[in-house]
Amino acid sequence: MPRLTRAFFDRPTVTVARELLGQRLVHVVDGRRLAGLISETEAYVGETDLACHARAGRTARTERLFGPPGRAYVYLNYGLHWMMNVVCERDGFPAAVLIRAIVPTEGLARIRANRCGKPDKILADGPGKLSQALAITGAANGLDLCARGAALFIEAAPPAGVVVTRPRIGIDFAPEPWRSIDWNFIWPAAPRRTAQQPPGPRPANEEE
């Protein structure tokens, strides 16, 4: 499947957040693909969105948000957890989609190791967890997901179909209407479990 292009991200952030459900987030680490299907996203849209980091205006931290679409905005939250976002909309307008959950599909052995052997059900069902699972850190901040040869990118996959919306998580500090607007998107029919390994010889890039 081809990779999503810059044109995909150069659209309204809410649209991108919806359509990212079902698509495949891939991080190539040491020549090995670590990947999963995106199952939950959130939209953060502009300086007027008082839940968005861009509410602080253009600063050193938010520079990526204001930049061109298709790049990663990765920041550390609570001093512990890396949050993986994809910048959306035109250069100069600050907006991004936070990827909040994925269903791991490739590189399972490495992903389990990155997650310290935790049960498969909770390998990547949170924004901090999926970053740990795919080994995404602040080093990825600003990377162009649409560049040729990028190690971090999103591949096209069948669309999610039915999508459920609800208010965004963890932004109780924000005033209305931002606190309650339905900018969290979930793919309820996402595969619950990680696919089993196919029978026969394993791919060359699958470990142990």
Place this chain on the structure above:
DNA sequence: AGCACGATTAACT
């Protein structure tokens, strides 16, 4: 220069 607080997680009771 100092401070309060997160777009969270895991391990508790």
Place this chain on the structure above:
DNA sequence: GTTAATCGTGCTC
């Protein structure tokens, strides 16, 4: 349900 872990950021003094 409660709480510790842990640090970059933006704001105040």
